[in-house]
Amino acid sequence: MGLSTRQDTFLLAFTLLCTLMGLGCSLTCEVCNGPEKTCSGKMRQCEDGKDTCAIIVSESYEKGPYVSTVKACMKSRDCHSGYVSTTMGPNNYMVTNTHCCQRDGCNRGSVPPPQYNRTVNGLSCPSCVVPFRDTCVTTELVQCVGQETHCIYLAGRAKTGIISAKFATRGCATESACHTKAGAEVPSASYYYFLNRADCHEASLPYGRAE
Numbered sequence: 001m002g003l004s005t006r007q008d009t010f011l012l013a014f015t016l017l018c019t020l021m022g023l024g025c026s027l028t029c030e031v032c033n034g035p036e037k038t039c040s041g042k043m044r045q046c047e048d049g050k051d052t053c054a055i056i057v058s059e060s061y062e063k064g065p066y067v068s069t070v071k072a073c074m075k076s077r078d079c080h081s082g083y084v085s086t087t088m089g090p091n092n093y094m095v096t097n098t099h100c101c102q103r104d105g106c107n108r109g110s111v112p113p114p115q116y117n118r119t120v121n122g123l124s125c126p127s128c129v130v131p132f133r134d135t136c137v138t139t140e141l142v143q144c145v146g147q148e149t150h151c152i153y154l155a156g157r158a159k160t161g162i163i164s165a166k167f168a169t170r171g172c173a174t175e176s177a178c179h180t181k182a183g184a185e186v187p188s189a190s191y192y193y194f195l196n197r198a199d200c201h202e203a204s205l206p207y208g209r210a211e
């Protein structure tokens with residue numbers, strides 16, 4: 001991804017050396033975020049335990065569709081390559097395309113913005129978005145769209161700078177969202193999420209339409 005073969009060879013040799021000699025050299029990733037389809041920033045050494053470089057391109061809906069990109073170090077257990085779609089309300093969704101890789105500088109370059117499909121698919125999920133609390137009790141339902149066949153319940157803390165606030169949210173999601181587990185640390189362009197709850201189950205037909 002935009003790396004010359006020479007750089008590639010060098011990085012590979014360096015990584016092998018670190019591994020073979022048990023030097024425990026830490027991974028280096030590009031780190032940036034911004035309101036565009038890609039971003040570029042400095043190469044930084046990852047903290048201990050963060051063994052994966054990630055690119056996450058998101059489109060979310062606030063006052064209109066909003067695209068953003070974050071590049072960061074992550075733990076491999078928290079990084080899942082591919083497409084995730086979540087819908088919390090009729091005008092509240094987020095779709096992401098994630099690329100995870102494990103070599104120095106491998107998250108330079110970019111990934112395509114997520115494709116999404118907003119056609120309702122007949123399924124529905126309990127829905128809510130609650131800032132400043134980590135539980136979300138609801139009787140509302142949201143219509144799932146496209147490939148969203150599961151319901152998720154995410155809660156935890158969202159950090160930005162020195163500010164950290166609880167949040168909880170429920171809605172529809174693609175099955176790929178179920179890879180996210182409690183304990184995950186997930187960066188985004190505006191917040192760093194620390195999840196203490198990540199439940200996922202199959203969506204059902206809307207009330208009144210079930211046979």
Ligand SMILES: *[C@@H]1O[C@H](CO)[C@@H](O)[C@H](O)[C@H]1NC(C)=O
Nearest residue numbers: 117118119120121145146147
């Ligand atoms: C969009 O989602 C709907 C509902 O799941 C599905 O029927 C349709 O084929 C999808 N369209 C595309 C282009 O994937």
